[in-house]
Amino acid sequence: MSLLSGDGPRGRPLQILIGAVVLALMLAPFLFPGAKALNTSAKICVMILLVASYDVLIGYAGIVSFAHVMFFGVGAYGVGLALYGLGASWTAVAIGLVAAAALSLALALAIGLFSLRVQSIFFAMVTLAVAYAFNVLASQLSDITGGEDGRSFKVPAALQPGFKWLDHPIFGVPASGKLIAYYLVFFVAAVAFLVLLRVVNSPFGRVLQAIRENPFRAEALGYRIVFHRTLATCISALGATVAGALSALWLRYVGPDTALSFSIQVDVLVMVVVGGMGSLWGAIVGAAVFVVAEGYLQDLMGALANAAAEAHLPLLPGLFDPHRWLLWLGLAFVLAVYFAPAGIVGALKPAEGKGKRT
Amino acid sequence: MSPSLETRGLTVRFGGHVAVDHVTCAFRPGELTAIVGPNGAGKTTYFNLISGQLRASDGAVAIFGRDVTRLGAPERTRLGLGRAFQLTNLFPQLAVAENVRLAVQAHAGVHYDMRRPWRGRRDLIDKAEAVLGSVGLGDRRGTQAAALSHGDQRKLEVAMMMALEPKIAMFDEPTAGMSVDEVPVVLDLIARLKSDPTRTILLVEHKMDVVRSLADRIVVLVNGRLAADGEPQAVIASAVVQEAYLGIAPGKAA
Numbered sequence: 171m172s173l174l175s176g177d178g179p180r181g182r183p184l185q186i187l188i189g190a191v192v193l194a195l196m197l198a199p200f201l202f203p204g205a206k207a208l209n210t211s212a213k214i215c216v217m218i219l220l221v222a223s224y225d226v227l228i229g230y231a232g233i234v235s236f237a238h239v240m241f242f243g244v245g246a247y248g249v250g251l252a253l254y255g256l257g258a259s260w261t262a263v264a265i266g267l268v269a270a271a272a273l274s275l276a277l278a279l280a281i282g283l284f285s286l287r288v289q290s291i292f293f294a295m296v297t298l299a300v301a302y303a304f305n306v307l308a309s310q311l312s313d314i315t316g317g318e319d320g321r322s323f324k325v326p327a328a329l330q331p332g333f334k335w336l337d338h339p340i341f342g343v344p345a346s347g348k349l350i351a352y353y354l355v356f357f358v359a360a361v362a363f364l365v366l367l368r369v370v371n372s373p374f375g376r377v378l379q380a381i382r383e384n385p386f387r388a389e390a391l392g393y394r395i396v397f398h399r400t401l402a403t404c405i406s407a408l409g410a411t412v413a414g415a416l417s418a419l420w421l422r423y424v425g426p427d428t429a430l431s432f433s434i435q436v437d438v439l440v441m442v443v444v445g446g447m448g449s450l451w452g453a454i455v456g457a458a459v460f461v462v463a464e465g466y467l468q469d470l471m472g473a474l475a476n477a478a479a480e481a482h483l484p485l486l487p488g489l490f491d492p493h494r495w496l497l498w499l500g501l502a503f504v505l506a507v508y509f510a511p512a513g514i515v516g517a518l519k520p521a522e523g524k525g526k527r528t
Numbered sequence: 529m530s531p532s533l534e535t536r537g538l539t540v541r542f543g544g545h546v547a548v549d550h551v552t553c554a555f556r557p558g559e560l561t562a563i564v565g566p567n568g569a570g571k572t573t574y575f576n577l578i579s580g581q582l583r584a585s586d587g588a589v590a591i592f593g594r595d596v597t598r599l600g601a602p603e604r605t606r607l608g609l610g611r612a613f614q615l616t617n618l619f620p621q622l623a624v625a626e627n628v629r630l631a632v633q634a635h636a637g638v639h640y641d642m643r644r645p646w647r648g649r650r651d652l653i654d655k656a657e658a659v660l661g662s663v664g665l666g667d668r669r670g671t672q673a674a675a676l677s678h679g680d681q682r683k684l685e686v687a688m689m690m691a692l693e694p695k696i697a698m699f700d701e702p703t704a705g706m707s708v709d710e711v712p713v714v715l716d717l718i719a720r721l722k723s724d725p726t727r728t729i730l731l732v733e734h735k736m737d738v739v740r741s742l743a744d745r746i747v748v749l750v751n752g753r754l755a756a757d758g759e760p761q762a763v764i765a766s767a768v769v770q771e772a773y774l775g776i777a778p779g780k781a782a
Contacts, residue, residue: 373633374640376633383621384618392692394602395602397639
């Protein structure tokens with residue numbers, strides 16, 4: 171399977187799980203009508219790309235960066251501000267994306283070359299500082315960025331909900347711009363994911379794993395590891411930039427909360443760990459589980475709390491109060507890390523593969 | 529023949545301690561030099577200075593006449609240096625075959641290719657298989673390097689160095705900690721490398737019988753200084769060696 175670069179999900183349970191998630195996302199507009207479900211699906215697509223690009227860095231190259239969401243923000247702001255300033259056209263999208271990619275590359279190159287020579291803990295601190303500075307910059311330059319309020323903008327006509335490209339609905343779903351926008355997000359994310367999969371399974375990607383395992387030996391074999399690490403940072407940054415651009419196009423809004431906040435960085439970290447670090451397939455599982463939990467755990471808990479109250483059970487209605495959803499999510503995360511340190515993908519991996527991890 | 533590897537006044541200081549002290553020495557193709565000396569004499573440090581893991585405080589290193597003192601380890605490896613480390617230094621979570629394949633890939637100059645899957649480079653995989661077979665690890669190819677026995681890890685260490693096809697091969701106690709029946713496998717490999725007259729071999733070794741059987745020349749380091757250098761018989765017989773090193777235990781070391 172050259173499309174999957176010879177690295178399809180291993181083991182029947184994982185194949186079924188990945189297949190189900192991908193199929194659900196592919197058919198989401200038809201399977202789950204309704205604005206909330208479609209928003210959740212689009213967010214999963216965006217997050218898969220964001221998490222996968224982060225995994226290239228942290229899971230494959232072993233580089234811990236806290237600036238990954240900054241590149242996501244660059245993509246979102248690039249496309250968002252271009253559409254806001256230049257009007258709703260595909261040219262504006264292209265200009266915004268190219269400018270964002272250039273800025274991301276420049277930032278990644280600078281961070282990489284200046285700080286990847288040093289120890290990883292120091293590198294992590296540098297990325298934290300850079301990301302923080304960027305955050306402050308985005309909210310302070312409010313004439314350009316809209317500050318804390320962000321910017322709402324119009325997307326090209328073909329992506330607007332009011333756009334009708336067929337008079338009759340397709341399988342009961344109106345042929346609107348929303349449908350086009352969803353499939354734009356889905357296919358761009360899918361192609362970018364396959365590109366990342368190719369990168370990590372290429373000779374270059376194998377060297378990244380070698381550097382993660384033993385940088386000292388990788389150097390002794392003749393690999394210039396600073397270049398490899400910098401290149402990995404750039405590729406990962408570009409992936410995040412594209413994810414950010416997709417997010418902006420889907421939301422038709424860009425602001426610190428949706429594009430730059432540290433809570434997104436924390437979410438991405440959780441998704442990588444829950445899905446399984448060091449396997450891009452983990453990004454699909456992690457993003458799907460997390461985003462669905464984020465969107466529907468509160469509903470589920472509300473139902474549970476009501477049921478418990480009606481049954482006159484003590485304590486439980488309070489524990490299941492929808493406002494406590496973060497408590498449960500946190501608890502689930504702790505348990506997941508404790509019982510499945512290699513994530514869902516690691517837990518589902520066939521036993522015979524354990525000695526053969528290459 | 530002109531030297532393939534040379535150190536001139538090579539020195540490194542750690543604070544006030546001089547670990548390698550003005551060592552001037554030249555090594556020639558077709559020659560196997562054993563470097564001996566008591567523990568802490570600076571043998572491994574000398575190796576680190578030559579292969580670029582450590583930077584010299586003073587003096588110079590030249591490979592094939594080119595001054596490499598300011599170059600890093602990857603650049604020196606690309607000039608034809610290969611090193612098997614004393615403390616086993618592998619990619620622990622990766623498969624045995626992958627460890628060797630990465631060395632083959634490095635030697636083939638495939639560093640940044642990201643267009644095709646690694647499985648598409650059959651040539652690299654086959655070459656890694658051949659090297660694995662030559663150290664007798666062919667049947668362990670799928671095992672994680674970390675799961676190998678100590679002796680097998682030492683063999684893998686040597687295999688990774690061999691995969692680089694080095695013009696200058698440096699072995700740092702290749703048989704340390706190996707069981708008696710495993711030692712000949714590694715010694716055979718070194719002897720086979722030695723049969724190529726264009727190859728320069730440096731060997732740090734404690735076992736005197738190994739040194740006697742393989743070495744064309746012995747260099748003795750004591751307290752970071754070059755204490756003796758010459759034909760094996762003459763060096764072993766010299767007073768400085770008898771006193772500083774061999775006098776204590778020729779029988780025991782063998």
